[in-house]
Amino acid sequence: MRVVSGSARGCRLQPVPGMDTRPTTDRVKENIFNLIQEHVRGARVLDLFAGTGQLGIEALSRGAQYCDFVESGRAAYDIVYKNVKSARVSDRAGLHRKDAGQFLAEREKRSYDLIFLDPPYGGKLLENTLAMIERFDILSSNGIMICESAVEDRFAHNFSVQRERRYGATMITVLQWQNSGTDE
Numbered sequence: 001m002r003v004v005s006g007s008a009r010g011c012r013l014q015p016v017p018g019m020d021t022r023p024t025t026d027r028v029k030e031n032i033f034n035l036i037q038e039h040v041r042g043a044r045v046l047d048l049f050a051g052t053g054q055l056g057i058e059a060l061s062r063g064a065q066y067c068d069f070v071e072s073g074r075a076a077y078d079i080v081y082k083n084v085k086s087a088r089v090s091d092r093a094g095l096h097r098k099d100a101g102q103f104l105a106e107r108e109k110r111s112y113d114l115i116f117l118d119p120p121y122g123g124k125l126l127e128n129t130l131a132m133i134e135r136f137d138i139l140s141s142n143g144i145m146i147c148e149s150a151v152e153d154r155f156a157h158n159f160s161v162q163r164e165r166r167y168g169a170t171m172i173t174v175l176q177w178q179n180s181g182t183d184e
Contacts, residue, residue, distance in 0.1 A: 001054060004030050006061030008087040013054050016076045024118065024148060028167045029058060032146055035163055035174060036114070039144055040064055043113035046138070048100050048129065053080035055116040055146075060089040064114065068094040070103045104132045111140040118148040127155035130175075134158055145175040 003011040004026060024032070032055070033040070041063035047056030048070050056067040069084065071077045077097045084093045096103055100119070115133065119125040126149055133139055134157075144162065149155070151171045159175035166172075 001052065002026060003054075003058055003061050003087055004033065006058070006063065008057065008061035008089060011057075011061075011087045013052055013057065013083045013086070014079050016052055016073075016079045024054060024170075025167075028148075028170055028172065029054065031165065031167065032172055033058060033062065035165065035172070036144060036146060037062075039114055044111065044140070046070070046112040046115045048103070048115065048117055049119045050080050051076055051118065053083045055118065056093070057083055057087045057089060059114060059116075060092055061087060064092070066092050066094070068096060068103075068107075068112075070096045070098060070100055072097065072099045100129055101132060104129070104136050104138065107136065107138055110138055111143065112138055113140045113143045115139060115143065115145040116148075117145055121150040121153055124155075126153065127157065130155065130157040130159065139177060141177065143176070147173040147175060149173065 001013045003009055040059050043064045045059045045064045045067040050069040050071040053069050056069050060067050069080050071080050084090045149171050160178045162176050163174040
């Protein structure tokens with residue numbers, strides 16, 4: 001696992017020990033950033049369910065203004081901390097060891113231009129998180145969310161699907177507010 005592009009390009013990132021965290025592969029990560037490249041520079045980013053922090057770190061490396069990393073697990077949080085330091089982006093990073101719902105409730109009315117959602121696959125966690133993002137209104141008017149899920153996962157939401165791409169067993173869905181203009 002490494003940073004693909006930008007100021008931290010080539011920086012190796014540490015994985016979370018054990019099998020509880022499923023890191024995004026470099027191939028999928030590179031394709032995600034190809035899809036969203038015009039949204040990254042200068043963006044306020046939220047990496048919810050950060051895991052290793054690699055998506056937020058990649059965004060910072062590519063010119064995002066700031067990123068909040070949210071991870072509730074102690075081992076994963078410690079890895080995010082190490083990876084942020086290793087990539088030399090800690091001056092533009094906020095690290096939060098909290099449950100995603102708690103973080104979202106506390107961040108009401110703070111807006112993000114880019115939100116990465118990569119929760120554990122299966123269940124209703126992604127759907128519930130999207131409902132909280134809508135309720136707390138934290139996505140900027142032209143902001144986008146990148147959801148990573150299993151291909152078979154289905155989730156309801158009130159956002160507009162801008163793009164969907166399948167990479168093996170992984171589905172990447174780019175969401176935006178309904179009726180938002182898109183530059184794509």
